[in-house]
Each structure stands twice: as C-alpha cells, then as structure tokens.
Amino acid sequence: MSQHLIDKQVVDLNELREAFPILHQEVNGHPLVYLDSAATAQKPRAVVEAITNYYEQDNANVHRGVHALSVRATKHYEAVREQVRAYIGAQSTKECVFVRSTTEAINLVAQSFVRPRLQAGDEVLITNLEHHANIVPWQLICEATGAKLNYVSMNELGEISLEDFEAKLSNKTKFVSISHASNAIGTINPIHAMVKAAHDKGIPVMVDGAQAVAHMKVDVADLGCDFYAFSAHKMFGPTGVGVLWGREAYLDEMTPYQGGGEMIAEVTMEKTTYAELPHKFEAGTPNIAGVIGFGAAINFLNSLDGVAISAYETTLYGYAKEMLDAVPGFRVIGEASVKLPILSLVHDKIHAHDVGTILDSQGIALRSGHHCAMPLMQFFGVPATTRLSIAFYNTREEINRAIEGLHEVNRMFGQ
Amino acid sequence: MMDLQALYQEVILDHNNAPRNHHAMDCATCEARGVNPLCGDKLSVYLLLKKDVIEDVSFLGEGCAISQASASLMTEALKGKTTTEAQALFKAFQTLLTEEGAKPDASLGKLAIFEGVRTFPARVKCATLASHAFEAALNKDTTPVTTE
Numbered sequence: 001m002s003q004h005l006i007d008k009q010v011v012d013l014n015e016l017r018e019a020f021p022i023l024h025q026e027v028n029g030h031p032l033v034y035l036d037s038a039a040t041a042q043k044p045r046a047v048v049e050a051i052t053n054y055y056e057q058d059n060a061n062v063h064r065g066v067h068a069l070s071v072r073a074t075k076h077y078e079a080v081r082e083q084v085r086a087y088i089g090a091q092s093t094k095e096c097v098f099v100r101s102t103t104e105a106i107n108l109v110a111q112s113f114v115r116p117r118l119q120a121g122d123e124v125l126i127t128n129l130e131h132h133a134n135i136v137p138w139q140l141i142c143e144a145t146g147a148k149l150n151y152v153s154m155n156e157l158g159e160i161s162l163e164d165f166e167a168k169l170s171n172k173t174k175f176v177s178i179s180h181a182s183n184a185i186g187t188i189n190p191i192h193a194m195v196k197a198a199h200d201k202g203i204p205v206m207v208d209g210a211q212a213v214a215h216m217k218v219d220v221a222d223l224g225c226d227f228y229a230f231s232a233h234k235m236f237g238p239t240g241v242g243v244l245w246g247r248e249a250y251l252d253e254m255t256p257y258q259g260g261g262e263m264i265a266e267v268t269m270e271k272t273t274y275a276e277l278p279h280k281f282e283a284g285t286p287n288i289a290g291v292i293g294f295g296a297a298i299n300f301l302n303s304l305d306g307v308a309i310s311a312y313e314t315t316l317y318g319y320a321k322e323m324l325d326a327v328p329g330f331r332v333i334g335e336a337s338v339k340l341p342i343l344s345l346v347h348d349k350i351h352a353h354d355v356g357t358i359l360d361s362q363g364i365a366l367r368s369g370h371h372c373a374m375p376l377m378q379f380f381g382v383p384a385t386t387r388l389s390i391a392f393y394n395t396r397e398e399i400n401r402a403i404e405g406l407h408e409v410n411r412m413f414g415q
Numbered sequence: 416m417m418d419l420q421a422l423y424q425e426v427i428l429d430h431n432n433a434p435r436n437h438h439a440m441d442c443a444t445c446e447a448r449g450v451n452p453l454c455g456d457k458l459s460v461y462l463l464l465k466k467d468v469i470e471d472v473s474f475l476g477e478g479c480a481i482s483q484a485s486a487s488l489m490t491e492a493l494k495g496k497t498t499t500e501a502q503a504l505f506k507a508f509q510t511l512l513t514e515e516g517a518k519p520d521a522s523l524g525k526l527a528i529f530e531g532v533r534t535f536p537a538r539v540k541c542a543t544l545a546s547h548a549f550e551a552a553l554n555k556d557t558t559p560v561t562t563e
Contacts, residue, residue, distance in 0.1 A: 358419060368454070369453065383454075384454060
C-alpha cells in the first residue's frame with residue numbers, strides 16, 4: 001500500500017485521536033499502542049463526560065418518580081432508545097430492548113423465544129466460527145430439551161460454506177443463530193443469503209452483531225433477520241449495556257426472561273400483568289448512566305464519515321497484513337475475502353502468550369488466547385492466536401511498532 | 416518494572432525448546448492433568464513412586480514457554496525427592512511466585528529463576544500450573560487442576 005494512498009485517506013486522524021483521552025499515555029515506558037478494540041473499544045471523551053454529567057446533574061431512577069430528576073433521567077434514557085432505533089433502522093423503539101450485553105441478549109432469546117419451541121430431536125443451527133456467547137446458551141437449552149445443536153462448517157480461509165448451511169437447514173431446524181462477523185478471525189458472514197435460505201424454510205434467524213456494529217452500518221430491516229444483538233462497549237460506548245433488537249410480533253409473544261420491578265403493569269398476590277414492550281424485558285433498575293453514555297457514543301459515530309472511516313480501516317488492515325507477511329515464522333489464520341480489520345496470528349514455535357507479554361513490555365496491547373472461540377481454534381488446530389484488531393484511531397506508525405515487536409519476539413526466541 | 420530478560424532467561428528458553436522428561440509414562444503410579452483455561456495451556460504429569468521416593472517423573476503438554484519450561488525444570492527438581500521434600504518444594508515455589516518480596520528458598524535450585532515471573536502478574540498462572548498439577552498427582556487427586 002503506497003504512503004500516498006494512506007495519507008490521502010487519513011480522516012483528521014490527529015483530531016480523531018485527540019477525542020480519546022486514554023490513547024495518550026505511556027505503558028511500560030512506551031507510548032501506548034492499543035490494538036485490542038475487538039475485545040473492547042476505547043471511549044471518546046464525550047462518552048466519559050456524558051456519564052459524569054448524568055451522575056452530577058440528573059441521577060435518579062427511571063420510569064417511577066414524579067420528581068424532576070426522575071423525569072429528566074427517564075427522558076434522557078428513552079431518548080437513547082430512539083437513537084438506537086434510528087441507528088439500526090428499526091421500525092419502533094418497542095423493538096429495542098436494553099440488556100447488559102450481547103451475551104444477555106442471546107440468552108434472552110434462547111430462553112424466552114427458542115426454548116419453548118424446542119422438543120427432543122429438534123435442531124438449532126449455528127456456525128463453526130461462533131464465540132462462546134453464541135454457543136453455550138444454545139447448548140444449555142438443547143441439553144434441557146433433548147434438541148441437537150448443529151454447526152455449519154467453513155473452509156480453510158475461515159469462510160462459512162453456504163452449501164453446507166443450506167444442507168443443514170432441515171425440517172427439524174427450529175432456529176438459526178449466526179455471528180455477523182467473527183471476533184477471532186474477522187470473517188464477515190453472508191447474512192442476507194443465510195437469512196433468505198432460512199426464511200425460505202420458515203426458520204427464524206438471530207444475528208450476533210457484537211463485532212460488526214463497530215465497523216459497518218447495520219440496518220436490521222435490510223439484513224432481514226428476526227433478532228439482532230450487540231454491545232455498546234464494542235462501539236466506543238460503556239461496558240454493561242447491550243441491545244436486543246427483535247421483531248415486535250416475536251417479542252410480543254415471548255414471556256419475560258427475568259421478573260422484577262420496571263417490567264410489570266400490575267402485580268397482585270396471585271398474578272402479574274407485564275408492562276408493554278420493550279419494558280417487559282427490562283426487569284430491575286437498568287444501567288441508566290451506561291445507556292446515556294451509549295447515546296453519546298452513537299452521536300460520536302454519527303458525526304464521523306462512515307465511508308471514509310471504513311476505507312481508512314481497510315487500508316490500514318491491508319498495510320498491516322502486508323507487513324505481517326514479511327515477518328518470518330508468523331502466519332495469519334482466517335483470510336476470508338470479506339472481513340473486519342482483525343488479524344489473528346500464529347507462530348509455529350512461539351506461543352501467543354509469550355508474544356503478548358513481549359509486545360506488552362513495549363506498550364503494545366493486543367489479545368493472546370483462544371478469543372472465547374475454542375471450537376474455531378480446534379478447527380485451525382491451534383491452541384491460541386495473537387490478535388491485532390484495528391479501529392479507526394490506530395495509525396500506520398502503530399502498526400510499524402507492532403511489527404517491530406514481532407521481530408523482537410523472533411530475536412528473543414532465537415528464531 | 417517489567418524485566419523481559421528476567422522472564423525469558425536462557426535456561427527458560429532452553430527448556431522450552433528442548434523440554435526434559437517430555438513423554439508419557441505407562442508405569443506411572445500417579446498422574447494428573449492441569450489446564451489453564453485462560454490461555455489453553457495443558458499439561459499431563461506422571462510420577463513413579465517407590466515407597467515415598469519419586470523414582471521417575473515426566474510430563475506432556477502444550478503451552479507457552481513459561482508453562483513448558485517450568486514443567487520441564489520441575490521434573491528435574493522432583494526426581495529422587497521424597498514425597499515430603501516434594502510437597503515442601505511445591506510450597507516454596509508457589510510462595511516465590513505469589514508472595515511480594517519472597518526470596519528463593521535454597522531447595523528450589525534452578526527453579527529460582529522463575530522469581531522474575533512475579534513482576535508479570537498475567538503470567539504467574541503459566542509458571543505455577545506444573546507445580547499444581549504435580550501436587551495433585553502426588554495427592555492422587557483425579558479432577559483436573561485448573562488455574563482459574
């Protein structure tokens with residue numbers, strides 16, 4: 001990749017980096033290089049300030065007070081729900097449920113929507129490249145009901161086989177849950193085609209968008225799926241907030257996953273009637289400050305030029321890939337033709353944890369391990385990988401630092 | 416302050432490259448498994464006890480340099496020791512790695528080089544996995560040891 005092209009695509013990179021206070025620090029005596037955004041993205045100042053402002057000025061419980069602070073907190077909290085609706089192209093805020101995380105959203109759908117539909121012998125279909133959050137909830141309900149969990153296979157590049165997917169959609173298949181993009185190797189799945197194939201057989205589809213939302217414009221109407229789950233913290237918002245989007249008709253027929261305050265219309269000693277959507281799924285006091293911080297993150301993302309950002313990330317990824325290919329001993333796992341800017345590396349003789357420690361000593365933060373995707377690691381026959389995940393605040397200089405770090409790993413191990 | 420040189424010393428790299436006593440043992444009198452779920456380090460450890468003396472010792476496994484080297488060095492340290500001496504060795508090793516300011520006990524011999532791991536908290540579990548697994552084998556504990 002020529003320097004010219006990269007420079008041309010720098011979208012006020014300095015200004016962008018200025019917005020992220022955490023990036024400007026030294027770690028182990030070196031300027032921090034943060035290449036672990038797929039684990040959690042860093043937060044712009046606006047998000048931190050929104051949370052502080054909320055606690056300093058508006059803190060009160062939502063949906064239950066008549067006093068001014070409670071009214072204000074409720075207004076801000078519900079305004080974020082509208083921001084979420086607009087951001088993902090949902091029809092109504094009734095379809096946008098605030099949860100704790102992507103994981104909780106998947107568990108909610110597994111327990112409240114899928115489990116009552118399962119009988120012994122039925123099947124739930126997922127893929128080989130899921131992370132544990134999109135495996136274990138299905139294992140739990142399959143164990144409980146005697147249903148079977150089926151996996152779609154993939155090729156050596158880490159791409160899902162559409163043929164295998166269609167072959168495994170049978171009249172026993174009651175539900176499909178697939179990641180929009182893989183956290184471990186970056187593969188972006190052909191969601192449109194998969195949703196169509198499943199819907200042709202009348203099977204509802206959930207999409208786990210935890211990784212995708214940070215890198216692409218997601219439009220649930222366009223995707224055509226029935227449920228979409230994502231987390232605020234991967235899209236530059238706070239931890240502890242996630243969203244379950246679901247078709248209103250489906251959410252309507254589901255019984256609540258958790259019971260408590262906030263989700264009721266009327267409680268007598270004998271019986272409870274539930275609150276309207278989406279509140280019937282939001283038992284207990286929610287993460288109000290987190291949701292308000294999430295609103296600031298959505299504003300921040302909306303202020304960026306998505307096309308330029310995406311082009312910049314792709315260019316930086318291409319540069320990193322080219323540089324990595326020149327480092328002896330390391331190879332990239334997962335080279336799908338359509339993927340997120342994630343590079344998962346393995347070395348024939350050096351374990352990912354040793355790589356991670358040596359890079360950390362140079363101030364470089366990246367993830368070493370199985371990325372909570374152990375079946376995927378088994379497929380590639382590796383115990384762990386070193387993952388560089390790129391966000392728009394990363395620079396070419398940072399990639400150079402990481403590459404130099406990998407050379408240092410080789411030197412240290414006499415490779 | 417992190418000191419990489421203290422972590423990846425020559426001896427550790429050597430034992431990682433060419434682990435000693437690295438094989439299964441058919442005639443083992445005790446064995447155990449150790450896993451580090453966070454990293455995926457896996458060890459199987461084997462002991463051949465004659466009365467209360469460790470006559471032979473070996474391991475198999477995969478993982479980072481620290482986990483492999485500590486298992487390899489541990490096998491060398493354990494050979495010929497009585498079970499009481501071995502228990503004392505595990506305790507001395509674990510103390511060295513987890514207690515602030517602990518100085519290596521003379522009984523540790525070459526294992527003292529793992530002192531440097533203490534400044535890398537994320538790696539302490541890699542270094543102690545083998546000692547926990549051997550301890551479980553000696554105690555005839557059949558559930559796999561995990562560091563979590």
